Amino acid sequence: MNLTVKVWRQKNSKSEGKMVSYNVKDVSPDMSFLEMFDVLNEDLISKGDEPIAFDHDCREGICGMCSMYINGRAHGPKTGITTCQLHMRSFKDGDTIVVEPWRASAFPVIKDLVVDRGAFDRIINAGGFVSVNTGGVPDANAIPISKIDADAAFDAATCIGCGACVASCKNASASLFVAAKITQLALLPQGQVERASRVEKMVAQMEAEGFGACTNTGACSVECPKEISQDTIAKMNREYYAAKASSKNL
Amino acid sequence: MGWLSKALSGNLGQKLIMSLTGLFLISFLLEHLLSNLLLLKSDGADFNAYAEFMKTNPVIQAAEYVLFGGFIVHIIYAAIITVKNKKARPQGYAYNKPSENSSWFSRNMGLSGSMVLIFLIVHLKSFFVPHKITNTATMTIYDDAIITFGNVPYTLFYVAAMFLLAFHLNHGFQSAFQTLGLRHPKYTPFIKKLGTAFAILVPAGFAAIPLYICFIR
Ligand code: HEM
Numbered sequence: 258m259n260l261t262v263k264v265w266r267q268k269n270s271k272s273e274g275k276m277v278s279y280n281v282k283d284v285s286p287d288m289s290f291l292e293m294f295d296v297l298n299e300d301l302i303s304k305g306d307e308p309i310a311f312d313h314d315c316r317e318g319i320c321g322m323c324s325m326y327i328n329g330r331a332h333g334p335k336t337g338i339t340t341c342q343l344h345m346r347s348f349k350d351g352d353t354i355v356v357e358p359w360r361a362s363a364f365p366v367i368k369d370l371v372v373d374r375g376a377f378d379r380i381i382n383a384g385g386f387v388s389v390n391t392g393g394v395p396d397a398n399a400i401p402i403s404k405i406d407a408d409a410a411f412d413a414a415t416c417i418g419c420g421a422c423v424a425s426c427k428n429a430s431a432s433l434f435v436a437a438k439i440t441q442l443a444l445l446p447q448g449q450v451e452r453a454s455r456v457e458k459m460v461a462q463m464e465a466e467g468f469g470a471c472t473n474t475g476a477c478s479v480e481c482p483k484e485i486s487q488d489t490i491a492k493m494n495r496e497y498y499a500a501k502a503s504s505k506n507l
Numbered sequence: 508m509g510w511l512s513k514a515l516s517g518n519l520g521q522k523l524i525m526s527l528t529g530l531f532l533i534s535f536l537l538e539h540l541l542s543n544l545l546l547l548k549s550d551g552a553d554f555n556a557y558a559e560f561m562k563t564n565p566v567i568q569a570a571e572y573v574l575f576g577g578f579i580v581h582i583i584y585a586a587i588i589t590v591k592n593k594k595a596r597p598q599g600y601a602y603n604k605p606s607e608n609s610s611w612f613s614r615n616m617g618l619s620g621s622m623v624l625i626f627l628i629v630h631l632k633s634f635f636v637p638h639k640i641t642n643t644a645t646m647t648i649y650d651d652a653i654i655t656f657g658n659v660p661y662t663l664f665y666v667a668a669m670f671l672l673a674f675h676l677n678h679g680f681q682s683a684f685q686t687l688g689l690r691h692p693k694y695t696p697f698i699k700k701l702g703t704a705f706a707i708l709v710p711a712g713f714a715a716i717p718l719y720i721c722f723i724r
């Protein structure tokens with residue numbers, strides 16, 4: 258396959274960026290989208306040009322690093338997958354493919370397609386954990402959890418923090434990411450102690466980072482590679498209103 | 508009460524206010540539609556009597572302030588949230604395909620809401636102001652409605668506004684429940700169907716009355 262790839266090039270966070278067009282030849286339909294970028298970068302390096310910076314790590318859909326807005330959609334035209342799981346057979350010979358970084362004021366571009374997702378880390382640091390003092394390892398089956406709750410918590414826990422929800426939301430809202438973690442921990446017995454303060458702190462941090470407010474378009478769940486449900490956002494809202502009404506944090 | 512104003516000033520607090528005022532306005536629409544049906548009775552006596560009751564009953568007078576407050580708060584928070592959400596993405600995408608992941612109605616609440624607001628201003632100017640505020644009306648409100656809706660461009664404007672109201676409600680009705688966290692596998696499918704039905708039937712009911720007066724009566 259021969260393709261035209263239009264890519265956002267930006268030297269650093271301070272400089273202005275622009276779209277640059279490249280021709281990529283002899284692309285195999287079995288390559289992943291990132292491998293196609295590897296081929297393009299080899300070509301750029303051999304010509305003495307600066308290769309295109311893009312995030313990636315596991316290349317098997319579990320780390321959440323690969324962030325590309327491809328032809329107007331987060332992680333490209335397919336649903337339920339990350340960019341590294343997208344294959345070139347999803348495109349046709351002669352296609353023009355537009356690739357941009359995630360766009361959100363809370364995700365500033367560092368270089369080319371790489372954005373700073375530190376805002377997500379700071380939200381997790383604010384409360385997305387369970388505090389456990391060190392000691393003996395507890396017996397795994399000592400705490401009963403209903404199957405329904407365990408399954409729902411696990412579904413929420415599959416979030417890989419990729420940021421596709423923010424990228425595809427017209428409001429650049431991080432609600433799905435935050436709601437996934439809040440839902441997971443609110444459903445589990447271990448999460449109860451910090452339940453109210455967690456949602457208060459995580460939501461406050463989400464707002465401090467400058468993410469937009471959710472208007473329930475549902476775009477995030479459609480584009481989420483782990484297909485996290487809108488149920489989590491309703492759950493977060495319930496948790497938040499209940500915490501604000503009843504917690505003793507004035 | 509510092510905790511309360513803090514809780515209501517964040518994204519989720521502002522959305523709580525949007526959804527509660529939105530649901531309140533929905534209940535008002537139903538009341539307004541039912542009373543408008545009196546316009547279909549040809550002698551107008553019942554509609555005029557109803558209008559007189561609405562104009563003089565003290566409970567209704569109080570409710571009217573609450574209604575205006577509801578509109579104003581809904582509109583102010585709509586503006587705040589819309590501006591904040593624009594700021595969250597200062598640079599947009601060169602190429603974007605949002606229709607693949609969300610409905611047009613859900614993405615254009617600001618547009619449909621603003622159109623409803625323009626309609627609202629014209630509508631208040633036609634009936635509420637001359638009959639209630641300035642008392643400059645020279646005829647009964649029933650006669651005024653018959654003459655106003657006899658004007659074809661006015662009636663077409665009214666009908667167009669009802670389409671935009673339908674767009675607003677089509678997303679807004681179920682969205683308000685989602686914002687409140689009222690989502691459940693047993694009830695949410697029903698709420699969504701009810702929302703669609705409300706969004707079609709109520710604006711259609713409003714539009715049918717001027718259309719009947721203008722073209723059939
Ligand atoms: C009878 C009139 C109206 C009704 C029944 C109504 C109802 C609603 C409802 C139920 C929502 C959903 C709230 C939520 O998602 O939590 C909503 C959202 C919205 N409304 Fe209205 N509305 C009306 C008039 C207006 C007007 C006049 C404006 C603007 C000038 C407006 C602007 C908006 C906007 C921008 C949203 C989306 C905000 C968001 O989802 O966060 N609405 N409306």
Ligand code: SF4
Nearest residue numbers: 416417419420422481
């Ligand atoms: S909720 Fe989905 S889209 Fe958002 S960060 Fe988690 S995995 Fe990515």
Ligand code: FES
Nearest residue numbers: 316320321323341
């Ligand atoms: S590189 Fe790890 S999810 Fe794509």
